[in-house]
Amino acid sequence: MDEIPPVLLRILRFLLERRMLFQLLEPYEWWLRRKYPNPPLPQFSYQVTIHTIRNLYGRRGKIAWASLFFPSEFFHAARLIPFYPEIAIGLVAALRFVQTPLAAAEKAWFSQDLCSYHRGGIGMSLLRLFPRPDFLFATSSICHGTVGFFEVLREIWNVPLFLVDVPKQWTRDAEGYVAEQLTAIARHLEREWRVHFVWDKPFFFSNRTREILLEVEALRQRKDRMLLPPTKNLDYLPYYYEFLGEETSLRFAERLKEELSKPSKTLPHRLIWLHLKPFYSGELPALLEKLGLGVVYEEFTTPFPEELSPSSPLKSLARKILWASEILATSRGRIPGILEALKRYDAEGVIQFTQWGCRQSQGMVMLLREKLLEAGYPVLFLDGDHLDRRHSAPEQLRTRLEAFLEMLEGRGSS
Amino acid sequence: MCTLGYFCRYVPQELLEACGFKAVFFKPDFSSPQCSSLPVPFCALCKTFISWALNHREFSGFVVPLACDASRRTYEILRALSVPAFSLDVPALAGETAVERLTENLDDLARELLAQSGRSFLEFTASLKQALEETLRQQEAFFREWGKRRRAPDRIPLLFSGSHFAHVLLPLLEEKGFLVFPDLPENRILLGEEPLSLTASPLEDLARFTLHRLPCPRLSGPARRTALKRLCGTLGLRGVVIVFSKFCDFQLYEIGLLGRSLGLPVLCLEHDTTPSFPQWETRLDAFREMILHG
Numbered sequence: 001m002d003e004i005p006p007v008l009l010r011i012l013r014f015l016l017e018r019r020m021l022f023q024l025l026e027p028y029e030w031w032l033r034r035k036y037p038n039p040p041l042p043q044f045s046y047q048v049t050i051h052t053i054r055n056l057y058g059r060r061g062k063i064a065w066a067s068l069f070f071p072s073e074f075f076h077a078a079r080l081i082p083f084y085p086e087i088a089i090g091l092v093a094a095l096r097f098v099q100t101p102l103a104a105a106e107k108a109w110f111s112q113d114l115c116s117y118h119r120g121g122i123g124m125s126l127l128r129l130f131p132r133p134d135f136l137f138a139t140s141s142i143c144h145g146t147v148g149f150f151e152v153l154r155e156i157w158n159v160p161l162f163l164v165d166v167p168k169q170w171t172r173d174a175e176g177y178v179a180e181q182l183t184a185i186a187r188h189l190e191r192e193w194r195v196h197f198v199w200d201k202p203f204f205f206s207n208r209t210r211e212i213l214l215e216v217e218a219l220r221q222r223k224d225r226m227l228l229p230p231t232k233n234l235d236y237l238p239y240y241y242e243f244l245g246e247e248t249s250l251r252f253a254e255r256l257k258e259e260l261s262k263p264s265k266t267l268p269h270r271l272i273w274l275h276l277k278p279f280y281s282g283e284l285p286a287l288l289e290k291l292g293l294g295v296v297y298e299e300f301t302t303p304f305p306e307e308l309s310p311s312s313p314l315k316s317l318a319r320k321i322l323w324a325s326e327i328l329a330t331s332r333g334r335i336p337g338i339l340e341a342l343k344r345y346d347a348e349g350v351i352q353f354t355q356w357g358c359r360q361s362q363g364m365v366m367l368l369r370e371k372l373l374e375a376g377y378p379v380l381f382l383d384g385d386h387l388d389r390r391h392s393a394p395e396q397l398r399t400r401l402e403a404f405l406e407m408l409e410g411r412g413s414s
Numbered sequence: 415m416c417t418l419g420y421f422c423r424y425v426p427q428e429l430l431e432a433c434g435f436k437a438v439f440f441k442p443d444f445s446s447p448q449c450s451s452l453p454v455p456f457c458a459l460c461k462t463f464i465s466w467a468l469n470h471r472e473f474s475g476f477v478v479p480l481a482c483d484a485s486r487r488t489y490e491i492l493r494a495l496s497v498p499a500f501s502l503d504v505p506a507l508a509g510e511t512a513v514e515r516l517t518e519n520l521d522d523l524a525r526e527l528l529a530q531s532g533r534s535f536l537e538f539t540a541s542l543k544q545a546l547e548e549t550l551r552q553q554e555a556f557f558r559e560w561g562k563r564r565r566a567p568d569r570i571p572l573l574f575s576g577s578h579f580a581h582v583l584l585p586l587l588e589e590k591g592f593l594v595f596p597d598l599p600e601n602r603i604l605l606g607e608e609p610l611s612l613t614a615s616p617l618e619d620l621a622r623f624t625l626h627r628l629p630c631p632r633l634s635g636p637a638r639r640t641a642l643k644r645l646c647g648t649l650g651l652r653g654v655v656i657v658f659s660k661f662c663d664f665q666l667y668e669i670g671l672l673g674r675s676l677g678l679p680v681l682c683l684e685h686d687t688t689p690s691f692p693q694w695e696t697r698l699d700a701f702r703e704m705i706l707h708g
Contacts, residue, residue, distance in 0.1 A: 109670040109682075113455060113660055122670075140506040144482045144632075147506050148667030151635055155671055165506040165515070168480040177515060184511075329483075331490045354453070359663060362453045363460075363487025367494055383453070 004100045013128050022058035025050055041255045045236075048248055052238075055081050056131040062193075063131055065153065067138040067146045069324045070164070071317045073245035073308060074137075074182070076202035078195045083131060084242050085121035085153075092120060093279040093387040094235075101127055102388055110152070115357035116387040118149035125156045135193075136161040137185075141321055142329035143360045162188075168330070170322040178318035186314065199313040202245035206308055209244060212253035213303040216260060220296050221345050223270075224263040229285035230295040231277045240301050267294030269408055272341055274299050274352035274368075275361050280389050284353075287398060291405050296345045299328065299338070329360050331367045338368075339375055348408055349378040356385045378411065380404040416474035416531065421463045421578070423599060423630070424479040424504045426520070426620055428545035432538050433524055434531035435474065440466055443582050444689040449491075457484035458659045458687040459578050464488060467497050474530065477523070479504050481632055482664060500526055508625060508637060516621035524617070542616040546623065553609055556600050564649060569593035570705055573646055575631075575672075576657030577665060579685060583657055586691065590698045595649055597642070599627030605644055631664040638668075639675045646678060653679040653705050655698075660686045679704055 004012075015021060029050055036043050056063060064080040066072070068087065075082040092098050098116075101123025106112060110122050124130040136159060138150035147163065154161040162185045167174035189195040219225060227233050239252040273295045278284055288295070304323060308316040326333035338350065350372055354361055365381055372379040382400060385391035418430050421440040430437035440463055448461035449468070467476045475498035478489040492499040503519045505512040528538055564571070574580065574587060575597035587594045595601070603609055610626055612619050628645070629638040645651070654676060658665035673680050681701045683694055 105670075109673045111666045111669070111684075114663060114666050144506070145663045145667075148663055152667055152671060154636075155674065163507060165512070167515075168486060168501070168503050173518070181511070329486070331494070356455055357663075359456060359483035359661065360487065362456045363484060363491070365453055366451050367490060370494070 004097065009100070009127060009129075016057055016129060016131075019057070019059050022054050025054040025058070029054065041252075041259060044251065044255055048238075048243070048252075056083060059131070062134040062195075064135045064137055065133040066136075067141070067150060068241060069141040069321060070137045070139050071244075071320050072242055073199075073202045073206050073313075074186075074317055076205075076245035077197045077199045077313070078186075078189060079198075080135070080195070082242050083133065084238070085124070085130060086117040087237050087242060088130065089117055089120035089124065089387060090237070090276075090279040092124065096280065098280060098387050099389070101129070112388070112390075113357060115143075115145050115149075115355065116385050117355075118145055118152075119357070120387055121149065122152050122156070125153055133157055133159050135159060135189075137164075138162075139164040139166050139321055139325075141166045141325040143358070145357070145359065164321065166321055166325050168325070170326045170333075174322055175315065175318050178321055179315045182314040182317055197313075199310045203308045203310045203313065203316075205247055205250050206245045209249045209253045210303045210307070212250070212257055213240075213301075216253065216257050217297075217303070219257065219260040223346070224266065225260050226264060226266040226270075226294045226296065227260070228265060228267070228289060228294070229282070230267070230271075230288040230293060231273055231285050231298070233295075233298050233301050234273070234277050237276075237300065240303075268292040269349075269405070270294055270296045270345060270347045272297045272299075272338065272345065272347045272350045274338070274350060275355060275358070276300060276386050277353050278384060278386050278389075278392065280387060280392075283394055284397065287401060291401055293351075293401065293405065293408075295351075296347055297341050299334075299341075302327070302337075331364055331371075334364065335368060335371045338372070339377075342375075342377055348411070349380070349404075351380045351382065351404070353382045353384065353386065356383070356388070356391050378404065378407050417472075418475055418477055418500075418527075419467060419470060419473050420477040420479075421459065422479045422481060422485065424481050424624065425477045425502055426624060428542060428549060428620060429520060429524055430477065430527070432542035432545050433527035434533040434538075434541075435527065438473070440578075441581065442466070442578055444579060444685070444687055446687075448687065452491075455661050456487075457482075457661050459662070460484040460488040462687070464491055464495075467492055467499075468495065471497070474498065475500055477502060484661075504632075506633070508629065508633060508635070512625055513618065513621050516625060517615075517618045520617050520621055539616055542620065543612065546612055546616055546619055549623070550609060550612070553600060553603055557603050560595070560604060563593065563595075566593050570653070570702065571595060571649060571651045572653040572655055572705075573597060573642065573649075573651050573678075574655050574657075575668075576655075576683075577659055577662055579659060579687065580657040582689070583683070583694065586694065586698065587655065590695075590702055592655075592698075592702070595645075595651060597628070599630065601645055602626065602628040602641070605641065605648060631668040639671060642672070643676055646676060651678065653681065653701065655681045655683065655701070657683045657685065660684060 032047050061081045064075045065083050072082045101120050104126045105119040105123035110119050136150050138146050140147050164181045239249045243249040304320050327337050415436045418435045419438050427437045442462045446462040447465045449464040452461050477500045479502045480486050481504040489501045502523050505515045571593040574594045628641050
């Protein structure tokens with residue numbers, strides 16, 4: 001499925017540009033809702049996907065593309081439709097279609113050494129398969145590659161780019177600086193594009209979702225329940241980012257809590273998962289499950305620890321942006337956070353699937369390994385690519401996971 | 415005098431010297447050793463800089479700009495290895511907000527360095543003012559020199575862009591009959607713009623001066639591409655050679671962008687810090703033929 005003939009691509013592009021075609025999904029959505037009045041999580045996710053496709057390709061509003069750590073509440077408050085290309089490309093990979101956009105980007109001189117989330121987004125844009133943006137929003141928060149990625153998107157789509165520069169240290173002064181930039185962007189949107197911000201509803205949904213996700217975290221700390229297959233929670237990333245601030249995420253969180261409300265099958269080993277995972281195949285989660293390596297916490301699904309305040313919305317969002325940068329992209333914030341999570345979840349060790357093109361995580365491997373081993377926790381760094389299967393080596397992966405398992409079991413018996 | 419090492423043009427030499435230090439700019443070549451504890455897909459320049467810093471423990475410290483993911487990590491790694499390191503956060507924006515922000519960050523760095531050197535802030539300010547005046551004089555000299563260089567009709571003028579390792583290729587390019595215009599921040603003045611004048615606030619002047627220069631690939635927005643396009647037009651350049659290290663994201667993004675926007679033949683020479691001179695020679699010969707004969 002990875003290689004798509006050009007004629008099929010043209011047909012696909014033709015269909016994706018027909019807005020009316022996607023309006024036809026409305027009766028289908030209605031029928032799904034009637035058939036499954038209280039859908040389980042997979043059916044719920046399916047319905048959300050259909051609805052999102054109708055919103056985006058049916059162009060039911062202005063579309064704002066955003067980098068992963070630009071808070072979605074900003075867009076929901078402005079009644080813009082958020083689209084996170086770094087998340088969407090994961091879905092494209094899961095549909096086994098990602099090699100085509102990756103090849104398109106490489107053909108346009110974007111090297112294989114760049115982050116494949118970004119390269120894939122560039123490829124989907126060059127092929128005009130992602131929905132056309134009206135605006136682009138990015139932060140320099142956790143990775144500077146994002147800035148380059150969004151500059152390329154601006155060039156391809158020829159639409160305004162709003163870039164928020166995020167200082168590398170979280171100080172009161174930095175909060176003011178980020179909040180000022182957000183204010184300037186909001187004012188520009190109000191003035192030039194007649195966008196009107198209403199914060200109460202998205203902040204209510206975001207705060208309520210956060211409360212339930214904290215309950216989910218508490219449930220995951222219990223030894224008699226586990227989300228399976230391991231790393232499954234990373235498939236739900238859109239609910240933690242794109243839909244946060246609308247009812248969808250709240251309903252998801254309620255379902256997730258419901259799923260964890262009763263004791264369930266568990267695996268013998270409790271681990272923490274860092275960074276993301278390969279989305280192009282289910283081989284890795286299946287292997288982890290087979291080896292009894294359960295995942296109880298993923299750093300990318302950690303909810304923001306504070307409530308968002310509708311009385312100072314942009315300051316709240318500035319704090320959220322700086323928090324993400326601090327806990328994911330600085331060793332002084334990330335490493336203590338991981339050590340604390342290891343204790344809180346009573347986890348035995350850590351696995352990171354290090355993305356080939358991710359400079360910020362590659363650069364932290366040395367520091368992370370040293371600090372975790374010093375604290376007595378085994379750590380496994382798997383190398384590869386989350387999207388580009390050309391960098392995958394399944395047998396090597398198996399060998400390394402088996403060796404890690406032996407190490408964990410050796411520690412348990414000693 | 416105490417010495418500080420640095421590797422990026424965002425770290426202003428004027429500031430380090432005005433704080434009372436001798437500033438040593440790190441200029442690696444293909445034989446520089448690299449810190450081997452870091453993974454393969456990580457910036458070669460930062461790997462070599464870390465190794466250089468570890469081999470120069472006699473320095474008072476190293477100033478690292480927080481300008482990209484690799485430099486951010488470099489700063490953290492040096493600190494973790496107990497190497498004295500000072501950071502300078504560089505905004506990812508241009509414009510007045512960025513000038514204001516960079517001024518504050520330069521002020522923080524200066525105070526940190528002054529605490530080490532024992533020099534007073536007043537003394538520092540006076541010294542910085544002098545250093546900036548000297549920089550402006552050097553810019554004029556630069557302008558005159560490049561004016562002379564342009565008068566070499568028998569050579570093919572081209573823009574030469576690339577990171578730190580690129581300077582090693584300059585002799586080869588000259589040997590192949592090219593007239594090389596390196597992609598330098600100072601090129602801004604070749605575009606015929608008035609040089610910045612100094613004000614009563616030397617730190618703000620320094621920030622403005624740093625951000626006003628021709629943007630580097632880090633700020634790969636339209637401003638840089640427009641400036642480079644104008645530069646190519648003004649100097650009558652006929653091609654672009656980009657030398658880049660494998661894992662430098664800014665260069666990697668820029669290649670795609672420049673290829674799309676400059677409208678000139680572009681030759682990309684990639685390296686992983688191991689030189690490929692015979693291969694590069696062949697490619698440069700072919701590039702020369704392409705420019706001369708279409």
